[in-house]
Amino acid sequence: MHGWLILDKPLGLGSTQGVSAVKRALRTAGAPKLKVGHGGTLDPLATGVLPIAIGEATKLAGRMLDGDKVYDFTIRFGEQTDTLDAEGAVIATSDVRPTLEALSSVLPRFTGPIAQVPPAYSALKVDGARAYDLARAGEEVVLATRDVTVHGLALAEPDTPPSPLASSRTRLGIHGAADPAAEVRADGWILKQVQDDGGRDAAAPLGHVTLTAHVSKGTYIRSLARDIALALGTVGHVTYLRRTRAGPFTLAEAISLDKLDELAKARGLEHSLLPLGAGLDDIPALSLTPDQAGALRQGRVLAGIAADDGQAFALLGETPVALVEVESGLARVVRGFNL
16 A cells, blocks of 8 residues: 555645545555655645655655646636635726737746746745735735746636536647646647637637646746736636646546545555556666665665666566665665565
């Protein structure tokens, strides 16, 4: 039971509650007591991919935080809230409603490296306190600008906000929506999509729009939505947020809480458990001899390794031994696995 369970997190559930649900499922299934952690916070008002690490996979949970994410999100124009989502109080309004043509012209400004100010209602710390705690207490919260990367930004479904239960693959998509990690282009593509999708009037005012964003770690979608609305001469907030990809994991591997409970009662959790190495599918494997595996397990450095510099997933047969860093033929343990 060392590996990953990918939850399709429902609306209203916090990431820590998702971890608790998996712990209960493991107890129900009669599994041995193991460490459980999540690979990246997802707000209660967001749904979608929440990687849950079990056992030795928890040693890789931090690596998930560094991975790219893909989100579907809806911006409702005309009102900005203090939380930048539907939960907050309205703090600004505007009668301006943008058009698809205007949207197409501004989205390229928000692709590539950008600077953004995180929401005041966020888990970032200010002088040791959580920003959202200070904001809720009525204190003014000033957060520093941070540099992030938006790899792609495109129209998803402009007519109506999708259902929180809708699959990302049913949306009007990104190059057919077959691969959520595929390049997402903004420049000129939105208007082409509109034309291909029935000649929707690109000059008609929009009450809301749903976009898909492929972003680096640390990107706040609520801030992105705020800034897009401001660039369009109006204000807005997020009414829908669904994560369709986190690192290597997608909705294709995700299971609902009901399915989790069903599998636990049937003692079948292993059928949805992804191997520990599923979190490392973006790095090469390094096959070891028994002597080499023993040396790494003792924390020793291996010499004469014929592998490119960088991280590698060291295996003895099919058994994970360590995540290693290779440099000039030397392999050093980054994370060792007790398997």
